[in-house]
Amino acid sequence: MEELFHRLGHPFPDIMIDRVLDVDKDKNVRTLKGVSADEFYLSGHFPGNPILPGVMTLEGMIQSALLLVNELYSRGKVTCTLEKVDRLKFRRPVVPGDRVEFQIQLKAQADHSLKFKGKALVAGETATEADFTLKISVREVGFDL
Amino acid sequence: MMENREIQTILPHRYPFLLVDRIVEIEAGKSGVGLKNLTGSEWFSKDHSFYPPNLLLESLAQVGGVVLGLQARAENPQGAVEGLFAGVSDFQFQRYAVAGEQIKLKVEMIQHLASMYKFAAEAFVGEEKIAGGQILLSFARVTP
Numbered sequence: 001m002e003e004l005f006h007r008l009g010h011p012f013p014d015i016m017i018d019r020v021l022d023v024d025k026d027k028n029v030r031t032l033k034g035v036s037a038d039e040f041y042l043s044g045h046f047p048g049n050p051i052l053p054g055v056m057t058l059e060g061m062i063q064s065a066l067l068l069v070n071e072l073y074s075r076g077k078v079t080c081t082l083e084k085v086d087r088l089k090f091r092r093p094v095v096p097g098d099r100v101e102f103q104i105q106l107k108a109q110a111d112h113s114l115k116f117k118g119k120a121l122v123a124g125e126t127a128t129e130a131d132f133t134l135k136i137s138v139r140e141v142g143f144d145l
Numbered sequence: 146m147m148e149n150r151e152i153q154t155i156l157p158h159r160y161p162f163l164l165v166d167r168i169v170e171i172e173a174g175k176s177g178v179g180l181k182n183l184t185g186s187e188w189f190s191k192d193h194s195f196y197p198p199n200l201l202l203e204s205l206a207q208v209g210g211v212v213l214g215l216q217a218r219a220e221n222p223q224g225a226v227e228g229l230f231a232g233v234s235d236f237q238f239q240r241y242a243v244a245g246e247q248i249k250l251k252v253e254m255i256q257h258l259a260s261m262y263k264f265a266a267e268a269f270v271g272e273e274k275i276a277g278g279q280i281l282l283s284f285a286r287v288t289p
C-alpha cells in the first residue's frame with residue numbers, strides 16, 4: 001500500500017488505513033482505521049490528552065480516495081495532488097480506542113479533476129466530513145508487458 | 146515577534162505536531178503571520194520532500210490558535226481555554242511546498258460568532274501564494 005501511495009505521488013509517510021472494507025464499482029470505498037494510544041504523533045497532540053488530529057482523519061479520507069483513483073487508473077503512471085478542500089467539518093474528537101470508518105464517494109469526474117465526498121465515522125456517528133478534489137497532474141499511459 | 150519557546154506557552158501542541166516555528170507579526174485577536182521551515186529531517190519527509198497538504202492546514206490553524214490564545218491570555222492570564230480546529234472551507238492548493246522552503250502562514254480573522262472564529266488563511270513561499278482559503282476554529286474559555 002505504501003508503494004501504491006508512492007506511485008500516486010502522495011506525500012504522506014504514514015498509512016492511515018488498516019483495512020479496506022469494500023470497493024464498489026470504482027465509485028465508493030469504505031476503509032477502517034483503529035486509533036491507538038501509541039501512535040507517535042499523539043504524544044504531541046496533546047501531551048497527556050491524546051486526540052487524533054483532525055487533519056489526520058482528512059488524510060485517511062484522501063488515502064481512501066487514492067484507492068479509488070488506483071482502481072480507475074490501474075495502468076500507467078498517475079500523479080495526484082490535492083487541489084481543493086471544502087465544507088470540511090470536525091464534528092467530534094477521535095480518541096484512542098475508537099475505530100474510524102472512512103466512507104468515500106466519487107461524485108464527479110471532469111478532465112483531470114476528481115471530486116469526492118468523504119465521511120469519517122466513529123460508532124456510526126460522523127466525526128469528520130469533507131468535500132475534496134484531487135487533480136491528476138501527470139499521466140503517462142503505460143503498457144503492461 | 147514570538148520565538149518557538151513562547152509559542153509553546155500558548156499552544157498545547159508539542160513534537161511531532163507543533164507545526165509553526167516562529168511568529169513574525171501578530172495582532173492579538175485579529176491577525177498573525179507565522180513561519181514554518183521545511184527541512185529534510187522531519188518525520189513526514191521520509192520518502193517525499195513535499196509538505197503534506199493536511200499538515201499545511203494544521204500549521205495555519207495553529208497560527209490562528211496563537212492569535213486567539215494571546216488575546217485570551219491578555220484578558221485573563223490565569224484563565225484556561227480550549228481551542229479546537231473546527232473546519233475548512235473553500236481552500237485551494239496551488240502547489241505543494243518542498244524541503245528547503247520557508248512557508249509564510251498568514252491568517253486574519255474575518256468573522257466571529259459565539260465561540261466560532263473564521264479566518265482567511267493563506268500560505269506563501271517568498272512572494273508566491275501556494276494555498277489559501279478559510280479555516281474555522283472553535284475557541285472558548287473553560288469555566289472550572
